[in-house]
Amino acid sequence: MKYFKLPDLGEGLSEAEIVEWHIKEGDEVKEDQLLVSVETAKAIVDLPSPVSGKVVACFGQPGDVLHIGDPLVEYDSLAEDTGTVVGKIPEAKKTKAKKSTQAATDQFIIGSPHSAGSAHHSLSQAKATPSVRALARRLGVDIDAVKGSGPEGRILAQDVESSARIDQEKGQGEPLRGVRRTMAKTMSLSHQHVVPVSIFDVADVDKWPEGEDTTIRLAKAIAAACAEEPAMNVWFDGEHMSRRLCSQVDLAIAVDTDQGLFVPVLRDINNRSLSNLREGLNRLRADVKARTIPPSEMLGATITLSNFGTMAGRFATPVVVPPTVAIVGAGKIYQDVVVYKGKAEIRSVMPISVTFDHRAVTGGEAARFLEVVLKSLSKKRVK
Incomplete structure (x- = not known):
């Protein structure tokens, strides 16, 4: 018998959830015919058959979470079986993980599935009689x-x-799936390893022209602050107690969706124009909404922005995700009475939060970073 196992989908992904089977047991399938669609934390991935043959068994039901190497399909013995890898996976298309093709071929092996379960193909790992x-x-x-x-x-x-x-x-519990499952794991990892400290202040944005692009202004302010205080634009390795100062600012921007939190990365924000950044962010958000964003577009951030103020809230303590050391939170713009040039005035202000990993960042570094963010945001315009 031959088994097609869940391939390595690349980008550090270790599991996927079955979304839909496109074949059933007993079907005769052709090479490259679509077998199953699975959902990772990054995208929906369609897996085609690496060979032609009869399907003896399909392992798992929609909603089941499988790990790399878990069996997906069992094929009947083929006449050309020589004990070697057969078939190939065509290059992934629009919604497929780009790095899955060769890995999928490598996972089509001869042998017994290591977690196939009993005759009814259960994937249960529970210890019970x-x-x-x-x-x-x-x-x-x-x-x-x-x-x-x-x-x-x-x-x-x-x-x-x-x-x-x-x-x-x-009522019955609802298992976390896909993006929400990954979010839960990521937040747990942060809680275990990061020593978070937050500082807060308010930016005077009263000079902004009507209709100003808040997110892009925040991105530019973060870029300026990283240039002045590079200790915030860092990857930190807590295990080996080392840090990597990053010359390029790659900003992760939290995007809220019904499926969970996506965090695509806007690259090289310190060397791009306002219009170019807006175009790039629009593209990332459209890809997130369509669930077609490549996994590579959500990796490699050096610092993060959570612009939760577009919905509600003033101050927050956003979560730092290793290996980055800082995240900026921007609250809802509101009017307040402030002292401006020695006089009390009603002005538009924006609450700003900076949470940092105190293992790698000093309080002084974080405060200097925040000071530059506030100065940048107080300007009428930036380039």
Whole structure:
């Protein structure tokens, strides 16, 4: 038998969620025929068949999360089976991960799937006896979502019954998928490794012309501040206690979607014009919305911007994601009474938050960075 396993989709991705099967068990498929669509944290990826043959089994259902190397499809023995890799995957198209093609071919191997499960192709990894599994099925409990209280985490009957009661009282839990799942993991990683400190201030933006592009002004202010205080535009390796000062400012900009938080990267913001930055950001956001953004466009940031003020809120403590050391939060612009040139005036102001990793950044460096951001934002125009 031959098994097509979930290929390495590149860009550090280790798992994918099955979205839709395009074939079923018993189908005769042709080489390059679409088998299944999977969703990663970056995009929807279509996986075609590397060979022609009969499908004996499909492993997993829509919504199942698979890891690299988990079996996807089992083919019947082929007459030309010589014990070598056969077939090839064509170059990925619009919504495919670009680096998946050769990896997918490499994953089409001869052997037994290491996590194929039992005859009904279950992908469950839960530790439970057949009787407890039967109880879970009868009560409609997802056994993979149950925390076992038995030895070595084994799931007991009372664990299943308790989960069933909670489902009945509170409603069934919704497993995190795709982007939200990755966001949860990323935030947990940050919580484990970063020592965050935040400082706050208010920028006077009363001189701005009507209709000013807030996000691009913020990007330019961050670029100016990184030029003055390069310690904020850094990759930090906490394990080896080393830092890499980055000469180019690659700004990650948080984009909120129904699927979760995407953070595409606007490259080289210190050497681009306002109009060029706006064009680039529009393209990134359109690709995020269409779920066609290449994974490479969400990697390599050196500092991050969260412009949550476009919706609501003044101050915040955004999360620093390693290996970067800083994130700027911009709150909602509002009018306030401030002292301007010795007199009390009503002026438009913007709350600014800077959260930094205190392992790599000093308070003085963060304060000097914030000072430049405020000065830049106070100008009527920037180039």
